[in-house]
Amino acid sequence: MNALGLVVEYNPFHNGHFYHLAESKKETNADVVIAVMSGNFLQRGEPALISKWERTKMALHCGIDLVIELPYAFATQKANTFANGAVSILEALKCQSLCFGSELGEISSFLGANEFLHKSKQQYDELIKKQIKTGVSYPTALTNAFQELTNGKEILDLSLPNNILGFHYVKSIREQQAQMKPFTIQRTSAGYHEQNFVSPTIASATSIRKSIFSNEGDITNYVPSVTFQILNEYKMEKGLLHNWEQYFHLLKYSIMTMTEEDLLTIYEVEEGLENRIKKNILHAQSFQDFMERIKTKRYTWTRLQRLCTHILTKTTKQQMSFINDSQTAPYIRLLGMSSKGQEYLRSIKKQIELPIISKLATFRHPLLELDIKATNTYNMIFEEPLRSKLLKAEYATPPIRL
């Protein structure tokens, strides 16, 4: 079977994702589609709207055949590490292609940019260092260095978020000498950061979440009915959809009881930030307020949100050091499968070199501990007895079948 790999968050699954899935299948002639999906915390350092289990259901209902959890250690990272983890899982599952959405929509430019940067690596690295010294953020440094290097020649606009991710998928495939072939589909109508609805059927996940939390606008035009239904069920059963503000009391409690030395053990807390965090938490009355207080030119909002996620989950530098040097995932955590997905899995079983985890109890790994801790933290905001029920479910829930 010809397997297509996607890297997704589905927060929540919307029409744009549906379009991407359909176009990708067409483009790659795939028989089966595997999605590597972030768990309960996402790449921008936020809790997902609803849990990974419900997002898995959405994915399966909308045509995905296998849903694999991208471990926390990769899911909450900058593009490079995120891509390495995701690509390694799709490669381990013998995908023949990976198809990502991008602003550009031309795979040749991604290949070209990679080829070009590979050749000019030393020069590029020096330009990045020079940029960082000026006090700009890391992503801005990359973009500026790239522009300087290409001397204004428009190879690929690396200031656009999906172009960056795409660039890194292609880079990971190259570096891991993966067998899969990269494809890209141009994103239509809705920019990644777009806050408002601008097209009749396609909207960014950001604008959909904004509409949900502000109770303004109607999302039914922009999401499959199953998404709408699952979101509503979740809210009915659990009383909320997740966002950072609901975790702020835990974050504040954590920071207020940690010393500056404790903070420095947390992943992504660089020297100097510990003082800034401690100094500002006392006065911060909300997560938004806290973020605005600690924000500087040097650190992007996303970077600081990720850092807050690591404080919230108490993820230390030492715990993250269990990521191997090539940044490949050490296990495949199966969240859900269609019957076709199951059939595919059976067909390639003998060729898979990584352990496949269907039940938590059967496997242990330091990075899996981080996934468990992330889920525990994610569910800590519920009242009893729901909290205990959800905490225990993480150990008991078998992969969802459709």
Add this chain to the structure above:
Amino acid sequence: MNALGLVVEYNPFHNGHFYHLAESKKETNADVVIAVMSGNFLQRGEPALISKWERTKMALHCGIDLVIELPYAFATQKANTFANGAVSILEALKCQSLCFGSELGEISSFLGANEFLHKSKQQYDELIKKQIKTGVSYPTALTNAFQELTNGKEILDLSLPNNILGFHYVKSIREQQAQMKPFTIQRTSAGYHEQNFVSPTIASATSIRKSIFSNEGDITNYVPSVTFQILNEYKMEKGLLHNWEQYFHLLKYSIMTMTEEDLLTIYEVEEGLENRIKKNILHAQSFQDFMERIKTKRYTWTRLQRLCTHILTKTTKQQMSFINDSQTAPYIRLLGMSSKGQEYLRSIKKQIELPIISKLATFRHPLLELDIKATNTYNMIFEEPLRSKLLKAEYATPPIRL
């Protein structure tokens, strides 16, 4: 002026405390009364019903002249350390007497027991070790060893909680070669652990708290009107009176995100307990439930509650190591004073060797950091904007004057 020292928790101030205060003044002919009072967390490892500021108001209204905070590092400890810290503060403030309530009410027996144990120290220590090896708790080991040593001669019943504390006050005075003289007043009517009302005007703080939280019974007969009023105001303004259950979500979150190694850095977490704690937290739906799950013959309920308090406030072994060898307090944190108390303080000012802290900003000490952290934790259960207001108040509140 003749100053009398008391060691108190006032959780809340009740008629028994009033009786003790009056009798103690009579007994010692005191002009001025100084209370060393535990802050927001108490010796039995519990959050106080209301904050130390409101309990200071109660104390001043009921006749105390100076209220000093017993630092967290002493207030949440077993009798020995608790007494050492308290006595050292009263001695630093030139008290001529210390008067404690006890089941026995005869100071000679306390002096006799101390004298006896001082002489038989080596033998006593060996008997304690022998007892501990049988798997009983530390307090039981002390009692049994003492009984074995005295060979049934009834010198002092050390199985009674107030006798134990009294014994340790007398011991601390002896060991610190303090100038103050110990006195004791017999406790009337209500045992320390008494859960129900048994006298028409005197009831234990335990039974008063029980009545408050169960909404059963009327406490007005058992507390001065100012206590009733302050409790009501607190509940009106802040929406709650504190108990462990309100902190359980924070405790659970803490434990679920800590590793076993992290737990072992916490004060009072002995080797082996970390597994027991981690194993049981997942299923515990309330603080009571959790305590029942981790309770063993070896560890008393109080000991485990104190340990939970240290986890909640993230107080580490290393942080507690700043207690000096003689276990004396390094500062005097002034919570409140009457005009007479202020006059007294002025009169002895030049003789006081410890720094007196009226404003937090003026002094730093590792043990004071623990007091601040305890207050932060204590206030974390409130909603914004009340939480931030209370957190900031800790730095801004001057001593209460009456």
